[in-house]
Amino acid sequence: MRLKDVIVGGAMTAAGILYLRMGNALPEKEGVDAATVPGILAWMMIALGLIELVGALRRPEVAGEASEATGATAGLLTVGLTLALIAGFIAALRPLGFPIATALYLFLQFLVLTPRSSRTPVPLYAGLALASAALIFVTFRYGFDLLLPAGPLVAWLN
Amino acid sequence: MFDLLIQGFVAVLSPQIFILMVAGVAVGIVFGAVPGLTAVMAIALCLPMTYGLGPAAGISLLIALFVGATSGGLISAILLKIPGTPSSIATTFDGGPMMEKGEGAKALGVGIVFSFLGTIASVAALAFIAPSLAKVALSFGPHEYFAIAVFSLTLIATLSSGSMAKGIFAGVLGFAVSTVGIAPVDATTRFTFGQVELNAGFSILTVLVGMFAVAEIIKVAETSRNPVTGAPPMLVKIKGFGFTMAEFVGQIPNAIRSALIGIGIGILPGIGAGTSNIIAYIAAKKRSKTPEQFGKGTIEGVVASETANNAGIGGAMIPLLTLGIPGDAVTAIMLGGLMIHGIQPGPMLFITQAPLVYTIFAALIVSAFLMLLLEFWGLRIFIRLLAIPKHILLPVILVLCAVGAFGLASRVFDIWTILAFGVLGFAFVKAGIPTAPFIIGFILGPMAETSFRRGLQLSRGDYMGFLTNPISGSFLALAVLSILWQTYSEFRASQRAAGAGLLKLGGED
Numbered sequence: 112m113r114l115k116d117v118i119v120g121g122a123m124t125a126a127g128i129l130y131l132r133m134g135n136a137l138p139e140k141e142g143v144d145a146a147t148v149p150g151i152l153a154w155m156m157i158a159l160g161l162i163e164l165v166g167a168l169r170r171p172e173v174a175g176e177a178s179e180a181t182g183a184t185a186g187l188l189t190v191g192l193t194l195a196l197i198a199g200f201i202a203a204l205r206p207l208g209f210p211i212a213t214a215l216y217l218f219l220q221f222l223v224l225t226p227r228s229s230r231t232p233v234p235l236y237a238g239l240a241l242a243s244a245a246l247i248f249v250t251f252r253y254g255f256d257l258l259l260p261a262g263p264l265v266a267w268l269n
Numbered sequence: 270m271f272d273l274l275i276q277g278f279v280a281v282l283s284p285q286i287f288i289l290m291v292a293g294v295a296v297g298i299v300f301g302a303v304p305g306l307t308a309v310m311a312i313a314l315c316l317p318m319t320y321g322l323g324p325a326a327g328i329s330l331l332i333a334l335f336v337g338a339t340s341g342g343l344i345s346a347i348l349l350k351i352p353g354t355p356s357s358i359a360t361t362f363d364g365g366p367m368m369e370k371g372e373g374a375k376a377l378g379v380g381i382v383f384s385f386l387g388t389i390a391s392v393a394a395l396a397f398i399a400p401s402l403a404k405v406a407l408s409f410g411p412h413e414y415f416a417i418a419v420f421s422l423t424l425i426a427t428l429s430s431g432s433m434a435k436g437i438f439a440g441v442l443g444f445a446v447s448t449v450g451i452a453p454v455d456a457t458t459r460f461t462f463g464q465v466e467l468n469a470g471f472s473i474l475t476v477l478v479g480m481f482a483v484a485e486i487i488k489v490a491e492t493s494r495n496p497v498t499g500a501p502p503m504l505v506k507i508k509g510f511g512f513t514m515a516e517f518v519g520q521i522p523n524a525i526r527s528a529l530i531g532i533g534i535g536i537l538p539g540i541g542a543g544t545s546n547i548i549a550y551i552a553a554k555k556r557s558k559t560p561e562q563f564g565k566g567t568i569e570g571v572v573a574s575e576t577a578n579n580a581g582i583g584g585a586m587i588p589l590l591t592l593g594i595p596g597d598a599v600t601a602i603m604l605g606g607l608m609i610h611g612i613q614p615g616p617m618l619f620i621t622q623a624p625l626v627y628t629i630f631a632a633l634i635v636s637a638f639l640m641l642l643l644e645f646w647g648l649r650i651f652i653r654l655l656a657i658p659k660h661i662l663l664p665v666i667l668v669l670c671a672v673g674a675f676g677l678a679s680r681v682f683d684i685w686t687i688l689a690f691g692v693l694g695f696a697f698v699k700a701g702i703p704t705a706p707f708i709i710g711f712i713l714g715p716m717a718e719t720s721f722r723r724g725l726q727l728s729r730g731d732y733m734g735f736l737t738n739p740i741s742g743s744f745l746a747l748a749v750l751s752i753l754w755q756t757y758s759e760f761r762a763s764q765r766a767a768g769a770g771l772l773k774l775g776g777e778d
Contacts, residue, residue: 115700119700119701122700123438130445133460137459140455140457142725142730143725143730144457145452145455145457145459148444148448149445149448149460152441153445155437155441156441159434159435159437159438159441163432163435166432166434186490186492186494186495187491189493190487190490192490193490194487194688197483197667197688197691200671201681201684204671204684205681216664216668217664217668220667221660221661221664223490224489224490224659224660224663224664225493225494225660226495226660227494227495239661243665247665247668247669255676257675257676257679258679259675260681
């Protein structure tokens with residue numbers, strides 16, 4: 112039995128069941144209605160999930176899988192930080208405006224992703240973040256008339 | 270006809286239009302190359318600039334943007350393994366591995382040359398066989414479209430390297446995601462959770478950017494802190510386009526087949542280059558003498574994808590010009606652009622505004638040459654992208670993706686959507702579920718469902734209507750054969766693996 116594949120098969124089946132329940136909640140009409148295709152798709156998802164699950168339960172575990180999993184968790188912190196930074200960037204777009212939110216996001220993301228073996232050139236990262244944010248904003252705001260949020264800088268930038 | 274074509278060339282080679290076209294192709298290449306920015310966006314953003322231009326200049330600029338953006342997608346597909354546009358999805362399958370093997374320049378050169386040839390082939394098709402081909406496409410009804418969609422969906426199994434169940438699941442899930450929003454036919458609101466932003470469903474741009482670009486950034490984040498091992502990519506000098514004449518000649522049959530697929534699919538409204546590049550890739554793999562090399566970095570895969578997607582340009586223009594039916598989102602905006610300039614596409618266009626039609630043909634040909642020259646010149650610059658560390662490049666690309674998503678409807682909601690699909694794409698990578706079938710399911714899902722329900726209405730609820738229609742019946746039979754063949758192939762492969770004592774696991778390379 113391979114634990115990872117069992118989890119994947121289980122998740123596939125669960126996704127199918129959830130979609131089926133959501134599809135069943137749709138208003139019913141006579142004949143083929145808006146719930147028909149979602150219903151067919153949901154049953155396909157459940158069947159494929161079960162096929163994967165049964166296959167995973169029958170497969171023998173591969174040696175070294177557990178140690179692989181331990182190694183993989185090391186990068187999860189960086190993944191978590193990256194997701195938090197992206198979410199923070201999106202949430203800050205309206206209140207802070209595109210230029211400030213982008214400069215902050217880029218600076219912090221550069222720091223988070225820098226390999227441990229390299230030294231961290233903080234002033235360079237700050238300059239790159241500011242220059243990239245300004246260049247992207249100016250190109251799209253003035254070059255293509257795309258109304259990117261300006262935030263507190265609205266009085267100067269619009 | 271040739272007199273009109275010469276008149277067209279005289280018009281587009283006038284200094285004003287020519288300069289506009291050079292700028293249009295260059296801007297288009299940048300939009301195509303940057304993930305999140307697409308041909309649709311390039312044309313939509315530049316459309317207002319054409320208001321003050323004459324019809325010939327305005328349309329030539331839009332065509333230059335279209336050609337540049339369709340081809341530009343190959344740059345990020347190869348260098349970053351992120352397709353710049355949906356039409357370059359299959360380019361990542363072999364372009365990415367070629368780049369990792371140190372053959373990035375060669376992959377780019379192959380992609381550029383065959384993009385050019387694909388465009389020229391499609392212009393020839395447009396000019397010579399447009400009216401008759403368009404008539405065939407016009408005769409297709411919902412039964413035929415449903416059958417074509419089902420047949421295309423069954424090809425998903427071919428894209429499922431490893432576990433077929435996971436590949437098909439990805440396609441079904443993509444189809445399921447496409448059901449969000451207002452249902453076809455009866456306009457029932459589905460799976461929107463009261464969010465008005467979801468009424469129109471998810472945009473292909475947000476799904477694509479999330480599943481490929483954002484997922485790639487998260488994937489890089491997972492290993493980016495690890496100490497750098499191995500030598501950095503070398504900026505080798507390249508001669509010409511980076512490949513030999515023998516390699517070029519060897520790819521001609523593949524290119525012809527892919528161009529025919531690209532043109533054929535481009536003509537069918539609603540499918541477009543987003544699908545044709547993947548179908549051409551599958552066809553190339555099936556016909557190849559070395560199918561095992563696909564996905565590991567063979568030029569055959571890049572040739573198939575890039576020839577087919579650019580061949581779709583002329584293909585999509587056929588129903589647009591002859592019938593006024595846009596083949597995809599890009600041509601839908603082009604239709605708007607034509608109408609802004611007082612041009613009403615349709616069969617009468619070839620009679621009432623023949624000189625303008627041939628100006629469009631000339632603009633397509635000139636744009637193809639400009640694309641070849643600008644990308645050849647830019648090849649050295651693109652390769653220099655390899656020298657930029659990924660931990661610097663990818664966050665900047667994420668910001669550009671956010672701009673692209675925001676530009677769809679000026680909503681921050683669309684940026685949240687790309688993040689959500691990014692997490693889903695990363696989960697796919699971790700679970701060993703392939704991403705390409707998800708995209709195919711998402712693209713073809715609405716067409717399949719709409720055609721299914723309309724077809725049933727036409728045949729008054731009789732399912733046999735799909736089988737008794739000769740074209741629809743043939744495609745459905747092909748779909749059944751395709752599934753049986755894939756199941757048999759998978760069964761044989763598993764028997765061989767069991768015999769050799771190997772355990773092959775699902776996953777996307």
